[in-house]
Amino acid sequence: GFYAQACFHCQQGVEKALKALLIFRKNQLVKSHSLRELADKAGVLPELRELISDLEGDYTATRYLDAAAQPPRTLYTIKEYKKRFESAKKTLELVEKWTKN
Numbered sequence: 001g002f003y004a005q006a007c008f009h010c011q012q013g014v015e016k017a018l019k020a021l022l023i024f025r026k027n028q029l030v031k032s033h034s035l036r037e038l039a040d041k042a043g044v045l046p047e048l049r050e051l052i053s054d055l056e057g058d059y060t061a062t063r064y065l066d067a068a069a070q071p072p073r074t075l076y077t078i079k080e081y082k083k084r085f086e087s088a089k090k091t092l093e094l095v096e097k098w099t100k101n
Contacts, residue, residue, distance in 0.1 A: 001073075002073075003073075003076035003077060003078060003080065003081040004061075004062045004072035004073050004075060004076045005062065006076075006081050006084075006085070007055075007058045007062055007076050007080060007081055007084045008058055008059070008062035008063065010055060010058070010081075010084040010085055010087070010088035011035070011055045011056075011058040011059050011062070011084070011088075012059075013088050013092060014035055014052060014055055014087075014088050014091045014092065015033060015035060015038065015059070017091065017092050017095040018035060018038035018039055018042055018044075018091075018095065019038060020095070020099070021042045021044070021095050021098060021099060022038060022041055022042045024098075024099050025042055025043070025098075026041070026042070028041070033059045033060075034056070035048075035052040035055055035056050036049075036052065036056060039052060044094075044098065047094065048091060048094070051087045051090055051091045051094075052087065052091060054080075054083060054084055054087060055084055055087055055088065055091075058084065061075060062075075062076070
């Protein structure tokens with residue numbers, strides 16, 4: 001039942017993977033939680049736009065009670081978690097592929 005926390009960890013996994021990709025490709029560290037910004041700077045936003053769209057807001061919505069005008073635990077269900085988990089998994093697979101080439 002801790003779906004908000006699970007969604008936060010999906011977002012964090014993708015954020016760390018994109019930061020690693022930026023370091024790998026450009027030797028650049030960007031201090032940002034925006035998945036769009038990180039993907040754009042790494043040159044992979046077109047490939048990841050759809051996958052990261054749901055995860056983008058989870059950094060804030062899962063951590064701050066006032067971000068969505070209701071507690072995070074009421075925002076997330078198992079359905080949302082499963083969708084985010086699949087998006088995170090696919091994103092991590094792509095990042096792994098890009099760092100091996």
